[in-house]
Amino acid sequence: MDSFQGLLSGFQVALSFEGIMFVLIGVVVGTLIGMMPGLGPISAIAIMIPLTYGMNPAPALVMMAGVYYGAVFGGSTSSILLNAPGISGTVASSFDGYPMAQKGQAGKALAIAAISSFIGGTVSVLLLMLLAPALSSVAISFGPPAYFALMLMGLTAISSLSEGSTTKALISAVTGFMVVTIGIDPQTGTQRFTFGNVNLLDGFDFLIIALGLFAIAEVCMLVLNRKNRSLSDSQKLGSLKLSKADFKEMSGPVSRQSFVGFILGVLPGAGATIASFISYIFEKKLSKNPEEFGKGSIKGLAAPESSNNAATSGAFVPLLSLGIPGSGTTAVMLGAFLVLGVQPGPLLMADRPEIFWGIIASMYIGNVFLLVLNLPLIPYLAKILSIPRPLLISLVITFSLVGVYSISFNVFDLYMLLVFGIIGFLMRIYSFPAPPFILAFILGGMMEQSFRQSMTISNGNFNIFVCSPLPLTLLIIAFLSFSVPGILNWRRNRKNAKV
Amino acid sequence: MIKTMNQRIGLILFLLAAVYLILSYQLPSYPYTAVDADVIPKGLGWFLLVLSFFLYFSKAIETDAEKAKRAIPKKEVLVLASVFGMIFVYILFFELIGFVIMTAIFIFFSSWFLGYEKWKTNLAVSILFPVILYCIFVFALGIVLPKGILPI
Numbered sequence: 001m002d003s004f005q006g007l008l009s010g011f012q013v014a015l016s017f018e019g020i021m022f023v024l025i026g027v028v029v030g031t032l033i034g035m036m037p038g039l040g041p042i043s044a045i046a047i048m049i050p051l052t053y054g055m056n057p058a059p060a061l062v063m064m065a066g067v068y069y070g071a072v073f074g075g076s077t078s079s080i081l082l083n084a085p086g087i088s089g090t091v092a093s094s095f096d097g098y099p100m101a102q103k104g105q106a107g108k109a110l111a112i113a114a115i116s117s118f119i120g121g122t123v124s125v126l127l128l129m130l131l132a133p134a135l136s137s138v139a140i141s142f143g144p145p146a147y148f149a150l151m152l153m154g155l156t157a158i159s160s161l162s163e164g165s166t167t168k169a170l171i172s173a174v175t176g177f178m179v180v181t182i183g184i185d186p187q188t189g190t191q192r193f194t195f196g197n198v199n200l201l202d203g204f205d206f207l208i209i210a211l212g213l214f215a216i217a218e219v220c221m222l223v224l225n226r227k228n229r230s231l232s233d234s235q236k237l238g239s240l241k242l243s244k245a246d247f248k249e250m251s252g253p254v255s256r257q258s259f260v261g262f263i264l265g266v267l268p269g270a271g272a273t274i275a276s277f278i279s280y281i282f283e284k285k286l287s288k289n290p291e292e293f294g295k296g297s298i299k300g301l302a303a304p305e306s307s308n309n310a311a312t313s314g315a316f317v318p319l320l321s322l323g324i325p326g327s328g329t330t331a332v333m334l335g336a337f338l339v340l341g342v343q344p345g346p347l348l349m350a351d352r353p354e355i356f357w358g359i360i361a362s363m364y365i366g367n368v369f370l371l372v373l374n375l376p377l378i379p380y381l382a383k384i385l386s387i388p389r390p391l392l393i394s395l396v397i398t399f400s401l402v403g404v405y406s407i408s409f410n411v412f413d414l415y416m417l418l419v420f421g422i423i424g425f426l427m428r429i430y431s432f433p434a435p436p437f438i439l440a441f442i443l444g445g446m447m448e449q450s451f452r453q454s455m456t457i458s459n460g461n462f463n464i465f466v467c468s469p470l471p472l473t474l475l476i477i478a479f480l481s482f483s484v485p486g487i488l489n490w491r492r493n494r495k496n497a498k499v
Numbered sequence: 500m501i502k503t504m505n506q507r508i509g510l511i512l513f514l515l516a517a518v519y520l521i522l523s524y525q526l527p528s529y530p531y532t533a534v535d536a537d538v539i540p541k542g543l544g545w546f547l548l549v550l551s552f553f554l555y556f557s558k559a560i561e562t563d564a565e566k567a568k569r570a571i572p573k574k575e576v577l578v579l580a581s582v583f584g585m586i587f588v589y590i591l592f593f594e595l596i597g598f599v600i601m602t603a604i605f606i607f608f609s610s611w612f613l614g615y616e617k618w619k620t621n622l623a624v625s626i627l628f629p630v631i632l633y634c635i636f637v638f639a640l641g642i643v644l645p646k647g648i649l650p651i
Contacts, residue, residue, distance in 0.1 A: 050636075050640075050642070051635075051640065053640060053642060054640055054642075164565075165557070165559060167550055167553045167554050167557060168554070170550055171512060171550050171551070171554065174543055174546050174547045175515075175547070177539075178519060178540070178543050178544075178547070181539060181540050181543070185536040187532065187536070188529040188532055188535065188536045189529075190526060190527060190529060190536040190537075192526060192536060192540065193519075193522055193540075220579060220582075223575075223578060223579055223613065224575055224579070226613055226614065227614075388610075388615050388617075390609070390610040390611075390612075390613035390614050390615035391606075391610045391615055391621070391624060393582075393609070393610075393613060394605065394606040394609045394610045394613075394625075395624075395628060397582075397586060397605075397609070398602050398605065398606060398628070398629070398632075399632075401589070401590070401593075402598070402602075402636065402644065405593070405644070406642045406644070409643070411590060411594060414590040414593065415587075415590060418583065418586055418587065418590070421583075422583070428568075429568050429569040429571070430504070430569060431568065431569075448539045451534065451539065452532075455533045455534045456532075456533045456534070458533075459533060460533045460534070493558055
């Protein structure tokens with residue numbers, strides 16, 4: 001099946017009544033959860049996973065993808081209106097979005113964000129459609145050593161690109177990997193770190209980790225900030241209309257940053273946050289009036305908004321074609337695939353074309369829905385920001401607990417959710433990034449498997465990782481990605497010490 | 500010896516890595532395999548041990564923003580602990596008393612505790628939310644939630 005035919009069959013899925021309904025549910029729920037301060041796409045996806053049990057995989061995954069890009073789309077609303085970004089990917093949007101809102105141009109800022117997001121998202125889906133099948137056909141020849149090296153590279157990349165200290169990010173990744181070793185070893189049947197507890201034999205379900213480290217930990221932060229203002233009824237949004245001059249000003253940054261965002265989304269470890277910051281800085285450097293940035297510049301808002309949405313679709317490239325997530329959010333997305341019994345990877349396009357192409361096709365439709373939803377309806381949707389924090393906190397906690405209970409029907413898992421919630425909160429306040437933890441947890445099992453497969457193939461010889469060019473190159477990149485920042489830091493410290 | 504927060508955390512992680520390593524070395528071996536079940540855990544344990552050293556001896560000075568992040572007033576710590584306490588009680592009686600009743604009680608009291616004063620709205624949400632959620636899960640998705648002492 002060539003790409004065109006594939007896309008047509010994808011549109012058949014996405015344009016069926018079921019498809020349209022679930023795309024709509026996905027983007028609306030994603031937008032609403034993404035808008036809430038503190039709650040990002042990881043929590044949104046994790047909270048929605050239990051609702052997909054028993055559903056057909058194609059519409060379920062179309063919905064989950066909608067939740068993901070809907071959450072990124074919606075995240076900008078709280079950045080602009082409250083200066084309280086729902087997710088790190090929209091922090092850069094608050095730099096110019098919030099000053100615009102303070103000037104009484106909130107409506108205009110929301111419209112710019114929606115249009116930039118729409119263009120970024122759509123351009124990026126187009127590129128996803130071209131790149132994912134090509135990468136799939138290359139990846140089909142990858143053996144276990146290449147997969148192991150690829151996953152290791154993903155982990156080191158996310159660790160070195162995480163906010164703050166690389167050591168802390170690596171610690172986060174290693175502990176995430178350690179947690180996944182708990183349970184019965186699938187290859188030998190050995191019980192590892194179970195302490196004779198029957199509940200630990202199967203290890204931890206990823207939903208416990210995702211909801212604990214993200215939703216519950218975010219709730220803790222909400223508890224601490226519960227007195228921050230919610231949106232007041234008196235806050236006026238102003239007109240949503242944009243003038244010709246506004247469109248002209250947006251066009252440059254949006255067209256450039258959609259591509260930048262996509263590329264950064266495809267690369268392991270980067271994702272929406274880094275893409276939005278890089279695009280912001282990029283446009284500021286290019287601008288003739290960089291002093292306007294940070295004071296309500298249209299370019300300063302359009303650039304990160306087009307870029308973070310483009311990165312979201314870009315992140316689907318490695319997920320769909322290699323089966324390897326490059327970020328914390330796509331790691332949880334992979335979990336959603338696995339819950340439904342779908343293994344993404346190079347075989348997905350051939351084995352389950354309706355899912356592969358259905359998701360891609362649904363993204364075009366989802367982006368149109370988001371634009372329609374966000375432009376005229378934004379004043380109504382923004383009302384969700386006026387939900388009192390105490391009530392929001394209680395509801396998110398309940399949702400997380402029910403979600404975990406409905407996968408295992410085991411109260412032990414609920415206690416574990418509580419434990420991981422505390423761990424996630426401690427990680428947050430002591431500045432340990434959580435995305436490397438969840439990525440390592442999701443990739444850990446697969447990494448161990450491909451490592452052991454490689455070693456079995458080579459009869460216990462490590463040369464298998466360095467004798468063929470692909471794994472060797474990937475391993476070198478992996479090594480450089482965490483050693484170079486460390487060496488640079490060390491040199492800088494030494495220079496400073498000398499001065 | 501232990502002055503900075505990084506040193507304290509480094510020490511805790513060192514202990515964690517040590518315990519994990521001891522347990523890894525106690526894993527039984529299996530004869531017919533190229534890589535046994537203990538190889539990856541041992542590697543991870545040693546790696547964490549090295550990283551904990553790096554953290555302990557790191558010269559990075561905590562930024563003001565990082566300090567502010569972990570400076571939580573005692574009163575707020577108590578509030579957080581109470582919320583966790585409420586979740587604990589909720590889980591404890593989740594199966595015994597049932598989802599709907601426990602959730603309603605939990606939402607009402609935790610929202611009230613966290614400072615939500617409109618008790619009528621609170622009461623309405625705490626009753627409607629679990630009932631609707633229960634109906635979605637049980638009747639639409641076919642996922643059984645504990646009914647506890649309620650007849651349906």
